[in-house]
Amino acid sequence: MADATETDARAVGFCPERLERIDGWMRRLVDDGKLAGLSVTVARRGRTVFGRAHGLSDIARRTPFTRDTVTRIYSMTKPLTSVAVMQLYEAGRFQLDDPVSRFLPEFSAMRVATGGNRARIETEPARRPITIRDLLTHTAGLTYGFMEATLVDAAYRAQGIDFLSTEGTLAGMVAKAAQAPLLAQPGAAWNYSIATDVLGHLVAVVSGQEFADYLREKVIGPLGMVDTDFFVRPENMPRFAANYVYDRERRLTRFDDAVDTVFARPPAIASGGGGLVSTAADYMRFCRFILGRGELDGVRLLGRKTVALMLMNHLDGDLAAMGTPRFAETSYTGIGFGLGFSVTLDPARAQILGSPGEVAWGGLASTAFWIDPSEDLAVVLLTQLVPSSALPIRRELRVMTYAALVD
Structure with a gap:
């Protein structure tokens, strides 16, 4: 998928005038103070048909947001970690239905929360092992402490189970997580969770390499994702964006600085669930790899x-059918989940333009991507605003992109 100019849009089935609506939308988001800056990249049939950036990556320093701005991609790390897992699966190191306790014995005797209070959570034994x-697929019964919705979430916070922590080790954090009760019986419900961080540790144990080293050597490096890592290299710091949040008056205020940031140095824990920084060009290379069915540039x-x-739905129905999800980087109805991605099952039920079989995910700072194999289409949206639920920009961009398709 070689880059091309935007004048090629018509040649690959896009209406250039309709695509141009995206540019006006981007400008309005910046002009109205909703985002400091953002970039959008759209590629189809081997050609980049739209690539724009507007606004600032750092308001205080007046740094422009460009297509090579380095951003925190948070949970868009998860699909790369899933690729690492599947590489080891292909190498015959395990089967997908193997208990994870075969490699991580700390998960051998899990218990599931059934009630109680913060002083004492009542539990019962897990009916089967976590696989x-x-x-x-986020059906292990794990959770995130930031959910702040259940006793198990509170237990995570009390025990310091946080894979973006500046202290500890990956192995140590996984051991802590295994000591907490599960939110649900394994396989019974879909709950967004630290599961992919646990998978990062699994990669390390099975491969015999530190997880960060494995991901760099076996996934990031071979894909040519030159600006993607668990921290921002010194030479890339001038391109690193600040991260923002709304204050009570819905004004942008800094959440994490572009210079005085933990991302300026290697982390204590390489978070397979949310630790990477990347650029639009780099992440589009990952999308091209998926569209290439496992191959990129030979x-x-x-x-x-x-x-x-990986791109098939592995749930019994959509997310909505798997209990009541408390948070996801996607809607629930009409959306399933594969091995590392959400999977569109029914655009009509999801009430959004799209295609069955399209895979996607997003990150905490409102970043997003989606890949539509049936249309040979990939889109990458980068910005820096937390939380990702602050604006409906992903859905808006999806509508404008699909509305520009004319063949």
């Missing part, structure tokens, strides 16, 4: 059947 597939990292399996 590797459960971790890939380099194959996964077999085509493995990628096809």
